[in-house]
Amino acid sequence: MKYISTRGQAPELTFEEAMLTGLARDGGLYLPAEIPVMGQDEIAALAGLPYEEIAFRVMWPYVSGSFGEDEFRGIIARAYQGFGHAARAPLKQLNENHFLLELFHGPTLAFKDFAMQLIGQLFQAALARRGETVTIVGATSGDTGSAAIEAFRGLDAVNVFILFPHGRVSEVQRRQMTTPADSNVHALAVDGDFDDCQARVKDMFNDFAFRDGVRLAGVNSINFARVLAQVVYYFSAATSLGAPHRKVSFTVPTGNFGDIFAGYIAKRMGLPIEQLVVATNQNDILHRCLSGEGYFKGETIPSISPSMDIQVSSNFERALYYAYGQDGAAVSQLMDELQQGGFHVSQGAMQALRDSFTSGRASEEETLATIKATLAASGELLCPHSAVGVKVAEEARRADEAPMITLATAHPAKFPAAVEQASGVFPPLPPRMSDLYERPERVTRIANDLAALQDHIRRHIPA
């Protein structure tokens, strides 16, 4: 399988090259040149298989040129062995036609573990074979950083440095980053906000001497390997509810458009999906765009679902690429306009987007009310992100006969303050990590200063 850029001006790469590169050289995002289609009988045969086997069958056509069959099976097995639920992504029934897909049984209690754990093992295997090492530097407002540290800890081909804003992540998120003792992972508490952290990471990538010197690599959500890992649970959930013989719908709490885009890939692979519903919080650029108002940046307003507080959704570029008939020049033009504030979507592309996605938004009050009402009606305690999804799904599914599956993206214990405010219940951590509050922390407080950060990183990677 060859991988091509959404902007059409970068070299074609293999899966492994695209994974290790991340962003394409023309500024675009990598996608498979063709999306493989599974036959209806192949999809039907997935029902009831272990999650790891479904993962292998769904992802194999994408990776087969880069990894051996046994090697890839081993990678999948190692990626998901640390999950706290045998089903990996279990379904819970909320009411007669609405199901919750619990994606929070991984080691850091958010769905990002599904992709990050896999990518950790993929990086290690590819780099060990090449005899190379890389330095991963990332900025986080919480979930991505904890998932990355947990996924890469103890892997000897990779050193990881995560920048987070000092004092501005939740205690659970901070402890998940500061308590792993492995010497190849480093949590850096930066005196600044999330935007400062992100800007310093960008500065490091733009400093080519530094970038080449430490062999910098990125694992943010534009990496296609991360999207691919998320395609799997659409298949496992849908087939367990009767697909392909019965259609299902999905509602996805959305920030960077990675998770919902994985659902779009699943649909193009042949999974019969009726509706793909984009659920946003008050930062609703995607909902406004899908409602026909164009794609214009607003100001990000902090919410109780912070992992969705995003105004420019990086993976939306991939949806635009298909909506514009795989025209890289058109996508390039739109992204230039975005630099100036935003763009209107052409009529044809708007129709294509509407054929694939519907959307809704939930206010802060609606999110809190949904946590409370869902607990009362079904006994299920939702995290605020999942609650945005449930609220939007309940509205979307009225005209829809297919069962609705809402993706529960984090465990309520990761966002205890909002959950307690809404429901009066303080969500406890799962028993397997109940000592998180007692484990010793290891963190470096550091100035919001490029030179200081670069110096720290250089001194902490093995020669």
Ligand SMILES: *Cc1c(COP(=O)(O)O)cnc(C)c1O
């Ligand atoms: C990252 C995240 C999201 C948003 O996912 P995208 O792939 O960026 O759309 C939603 N909920 C939680 C808990 C997250 O960590």
